[in-house]
Amino acid sequence: MEVITQIIRGGSSKGLFIDQSEVPPVGPERDAMILRLFGTPDRRQIDGLGGADKLTSKVAIIGPSKRADCDVSYLFGQVGTEHPTLDWQSNCGNISAGAALYAANQGLGTVSGGCRTIRIEQNNTGRVIVATVPETNGVPNKVGDFSIGGVPGQGPKIDLDFKDFSGSCLNRGLFPCGERRTYLNIPRLGELEVTVVDMANLHIFVHASDLCVRPSDSLDTLQSDRGLLKHLDNIRAKVALELGFFSAAELKVNLSRNMNPLVHIVDSAHGYYTDNGQSIPRGDIDLLVRSYSRGQFSKAYPGTGAVGTAVAACIKHTVPFSKLKQKVNDQHQQQISLGHPGGKMSIEVSVSEIEGMHYISQAQLGRTARILMTGVAYLD
Known part of the structure; x- marks a missing residue:
């Protein structure tokens, strides 16, 4: 069996992009096909096209949107590596940049001022990403001067606005716990202050000091701390159970298997070195962050995590807000810069509060994307 596919680097992730017509309908047959295509289960994914890492073992299925207000679906x-698992309940902000480029190459969306605007139906959540892809004479640009942490070189900037994603996982609003800070009783840690935010994915924010860790430490150092990993797993489990995101049985x-919830x-902010040895001065970032899910720290920072972090940082009494040395002002639009293992990233956010409700009119992340290969994959 043959499958036409593209390998696209979207942001600091990489994945296989497949037209919806190439895959079976939703169900076990489709999942088995995807796992075979990636070479899962196998830690190295040696007999497939998977990248043997959670940032490079991802799939995007692209098709026509059923929504009149969207150009593409x-x-x-998220494809497992050593375990035969597929998570269809999450979203990936970085791979979304690849979806925007994929759609732009098909001529979808509307063109104005040298940019193509594409409204993307994000099928996992039912929400809409508004993407802007620069182009020339109807063709997406291949050269640009925008760089992102964790990716060598530069490229054209693709803007992704996730303003529609508040409450996208649980449909209970931005703060599904009902408050900006909540307290969890975690074994061997005691009472822990966290902020839980439902914005493009389900995020749990925790103070580094409460875990007695330094996020500026290398990923190898953090990943080798078995006690820390156990604490983070317990935090994920506690929030997932209390919100009814998972049942105790499953x-x-x-x-x-699931990326959500992420911790x-x-x-x-303080100066640190990225995993490739680049020095990031304290003044270049607003917050220092590290992300964890499914037993692993991320080698970069999730695009959805960046959006959730930036939105939370613009709202008083949240964990991210409390860590800002220079608090956000009363202007609606803010730029929040984050330091992560791959470098730094900035998010444009506009949040307003009316009678206790938060309204997000912008949650824009700049990414780059590049088509690495178009070809035929063989399943047998």
């Missing part, structure tokens, strides 16, 4: 799947398997360790 995008379904994201908790263990879902925590190992983000947040600290105030």
